[in-house]
Amino acid sequence: MPGVRFGDYGGGVNDWNIAGTLTVVPAAERPDLMAEPVAAALAGVKGPVGIAEIDPELADTAAFCEAYGSPPAASANCVVVAGKRGGEVRYAAAMVLATTRADVNTVIRKRLDVRKVSFAPMDEAVELTGMAYGGITPVGLPADWPILVDSAVAESAELVIGSGIRGSKLLVTGEALAALPGADVVDGLAK
Numbered sequence: 001m002p003g004v005r006f007g008d009y010g011g012g013v014n015d016w017n018i019a020g021t022l023t024v025v026p027a028a029e030r031p032d033l034m035a036e037p038v039a040a041a042l043a044g045v046k047g048p049v050g051i052a053e054i055d056p057e058l059a060d061t062a063a064f065c066e067a068y069g070s071p072p073a074a075s076a077n078c079v080v081v082a083g084k085r086g087g088e089v090r091y092a093a094a095m096v097l098a099t100t101r102a103d104v105n106t107v108i109r110k111r112l113d114v115r116k117v118s119f120a121p122m123d124e125a126v127e128l129t130g131m132a133y134g135g136i137t138p139v140g141l142p143a144d145w146p147i148l149v150d151s152a153v154a155e156s157a158e159l160v161i162g163s164g165i166r167g168s169k170l171l172v173t174g175e176a177l178a179a180l181p182g183a184d185v186v187d188g189l190a191k
Contacts, residue, residue: 035164
């Protein structure tokens with residue numbers, strides 16, 4: 001699958017081998033294709049970040065990969081979870097490959113130090129992140145949220161992730177996700 005080339009972006013020209021049929025440009029050139037908190041946090045992301053406009057109806061991973069020829073193993077999903085401890089609600093984001101599932105009941109629960117953890121309700125996740133459901137991404141999340149990154153995500157050379165809206169996707173490296181403020185690389189986060 002041929003990569004999509006775009007201009008010099010600090011680390012030189014980057015070929016996104018996972019792009020399939022997407023037209024990728026440097027993300028900084030298209031802030032209109034990101035949720036506002038994502039665009040505001042973009043400067044803090046290490047390395048090249050590409051963005052590609054997509055059909056919002058094809059934002060869900062399976063439909064996206066089929067339509068654009070991007071491999072499912074190169075997609076990483078951001079899952080927003082919530083748990084309570086002493087009356088306080090604790091939120092976190094977990095980044096896992098789309099071909100896996102986050103270990104919410106064991107690994108994430110222990111990391112948040114709560115008795116029970118579950119996926120945050122959609123309306124809550126949207127309100128707290130300022131992002132669209134189905135497009136939530138770790139870039140631009142509230143500063144006090146831990147970002148748990150599965151080690152397989154952190155080790156990935158290229159990933160497709162959400163952009164905060166359903167009408168585009170960001171292309172990043174696992175290294176960039178592991179370097180986000182609040183990120184913690186966790187072995188065994190995904191099953």
